[in-house]
Amino acid sequence: MEAVEDELRCPVCLELFECPIILPCSHILCRSPCAERLFVRESIRCPVCRDNSFVTGGVERLPRVISLEHIIDQFRIAPIEELVDESSDESESVEVASGPDDIQCQLCEERPPRKATQSCLHCNASYCQRCLALSHPNKEPFSQHRLVEPRKYPKPQELRCPQHHAKDILQENLTQAEECHTQLSQSITNHQESISNFQHKVSERRLQIMEQFDTLVNEVETKREFFLSDLEYEEKSRTDHLQQRVADYQKQTTDIASLMHYTKDVLKETEECAFIQSAKSVNEKVRRNLDSARVISTCAPAIALRHKVVDLRKERVAVKDIAYLSVPSTPEIDVSKVTRSNSSIVIVLCPPERDIDVLDAYKVYYCSEEQKKNNEQEILEFRTPGEERYLGRGTQGGGAVCLIHNNLESDTRFYFSVKAYNAAGESDMSEPINVITLSHAQNTIPVPEILEDQCRTYSYSIQIYSPSPLSIPPESGISHYLVYRESSLNKIWKSLLLYGRVDHRVFGLEPNTLYDFVIMACETWNGECQVSNQVTLRTERSAY
Incomplete structure (x- = not known):
């Protein structure tokens, strides 16, 4: 009988099968929770033969073993019937609860009921041997019930005075x-x-x-x-x-x-x-x-004031457009324009999605390959110069906004992402990019040069002189950009494309202000660049 019972137990939970199902390898498991927990998507590995099976539709498509369920039901009843038969054989020796001190079985339908042999503290009831076997089979949760000698009150209740009970309730309510x-x-x-x-x-x-x-x-x-x-x-x-x-x-x-x-x-x-x-x-x-x-002419001279006309329609529209500040849109890195040398990486940003974006600064989050493994990163901030609040609308000559990071280690992979922020908050993080700085042997682009003594300064513009754009043939595929910013730490850079000439004038500058200038020689097809010497020049004072 024990050998038969072992065959009726699940190899996972070691209990009698509950809703048995058969696997493609012909082994049987309980459907819940054994088979359900073993399924990974639509695949299951048999815990008996270790065979991997793919079942379209998962556990729902595995067939139930109905005949085995019936056998298990009969097996569960068989020990009880044996116990009942044994008790019936000894029925002549079973005592009937007839005395005043005898504890009666609370499940017997016979009159008078049999004498109880045990009491269950969990059910708070007393049973004879036959009724105990019927009501408490040897399986969960009945196997956890605590059985004791028969008692009149297996689980006595605490008797309390109604006034004391009301006082306790009132005290509890007062505490709450x-x-x-x-x-x-x-x-x-x-x-x-x-x-x-x-x-x-x-x-x-x-x-x-x-x-x-x-x-x-x-x-x-x-x-x-x-x-x-x-x-x-x-x-x-x-x-x-x-x-x-x-x-x-x-x-x-x-x-x-x-x-x-x-x-x-x-x-x-x-x-x-x-x-x-x-x-x-x-x-x-x-x-x-x-x-x-x-x-002397007899006609009086015509007096015209055409150059003294003021038209404030654009300014009135700007005043009407004044609104609460909003969080800037997420920056986008123009990967096709990102360049690097053996010690510098130049990140070029695409124009913002919204023309009304107001930016106070960009935050560049970067780390090397080694820092990434240690979950470390550094932050570099580039602030907006002066009163320039609207960025990304293009600069003179269609230039772009550049973020230049210098003093990097050569032949090293770096990861970059950018955030924009203003007083209203920060934007989401841009898509990350990874860039490898060049080794000293890889960088073959000639280093451009700015001749500071031949540069010219004016109140609202500065003319930069560099022979480098003309010293390289056009077929080399190398482009030169003039990159400038207000001379202060952590300010953004703006770029202008140089069109094959030795001098280039930058307009729209503030009077009596220092500006930094560098020239970048870029080979866009492979993302290489070289940066010239940095020149700092001050615009002239305004006459007004």
């Missing part, structure tokens, strides 16, 4: 009420602190907005004063010039009128000798005055 009161008080305190902090932040933000708008209004007022002052100066200078001309014309008119009066008197002279003597000098004076008078 006190805890609730404490929690509500703490919540009120936290909310009040949150309100106070929020009001403080709102006050700070209100002051910031007022300061920014006051600054904007002051700049508009300054511009208005400039235009009105310039117009007043133009009016005064032109009016003074015209008034001086009128005064000159009036003087000439007076002189001509006096000469006309004198000429008339000469014409009245009766003596011929006196007339001849006076007529010669009068003719010379009249001729001189007429020659100067003929130069």
Whole structure:
């Protein structure tokens, strides 16, 4: 009998089969949880023969062994029936609970019931030997029930006075009420602190907005004063010039009128000798005055103010577009333009998706191959120069935004990703890229050079001189870029393509400001580059 029982047990849980299913290798398992836990997607490895089987549809498609279920059901009943038969054979010796102190079986349907032989503390009931075998088979969860000698009350209940019970309930409710009161008080305190902090932040933000708008209004007022002052100066200078001309014309008119009066008197002279003597000098004076008078135009000069027109439609649109700051869009690295040398890597960013993106800085997260294994990384910050808030709209000549990282180890793989941020928050991280710096033997591009003594500075522009773009033939595939930024640590770089000339002028600079300049020679097909010497130049002071 024990050998048969071993065959009816699952090889995984070692219990009698529950909902048995047959595998393709002909071995049988319990469906739940044994077979379900062994399935990985639609594949299962038999725990008996170690055969891997693929079953389309998973455990749901494996057939049940109905006949085996019936055999197990009969097997479970058989020991009970044997026990019942044994108890029936001894029924003559089983005592009936007839005495007042006898514990009756609470499951017997016979009257009078049999005498209980054991009590179950879990069921809080007493059973005779036959009913115990029927109600508590040798399997979970009944095998965990605790059986004791028969008792009248197997699990006695605690008897308490109704008043004491009510008092305990009231005390428990009071404790809960006190805890609730404490929690509500703490919540009120936290909310009040949150309100106070929020009001403080709102006050700070209100002051910031007022300061920014006051600054904007002051700049508009300054511009208005400039235009009105310039117009007043133009009016005064032109009016003074015209008034001086009128005064000159009036003087000439007076002189001509006096000469006309004198000429008339000469014409009245009766003596011929006196007339001849006076007529010669009068003719010379009249001729001189007429020659100067003929130069004078009778038409007043046309006064135009075409170069003094102000059109603020674009600025009004900009004012209407003022809105709350939003988080910048995720930066995108232009992989096709990323270049490297043996000690530098130049990251070029694509224009932002939104033209209204306001950026305060970029954060470059990078690490070497060794640092990546140790979960280490470094951060390099590139800030926006001055008042340039809108980036990615292109610079002069269609240039791009560059992030140059110098002093790197040669022939080493580095991983880079970029974030953009402003006062409203940070963008998501860009897609990471990996770049390998060149070895000293790989970098064959000639190093460009800037001749600082031949560069020229102006108030709003700087002219850079470099013979390097002309020293390399066009068929070499090497392009030269002028890269510049405001001379300060951790500022972004802007780039301009140099078109085969020795000098290139950068416009749109601020007066009396230092700027850094370098020239990059790039071979875009393999991503190699060389960086020239860095030159720092200051723009001239503005005349205004």
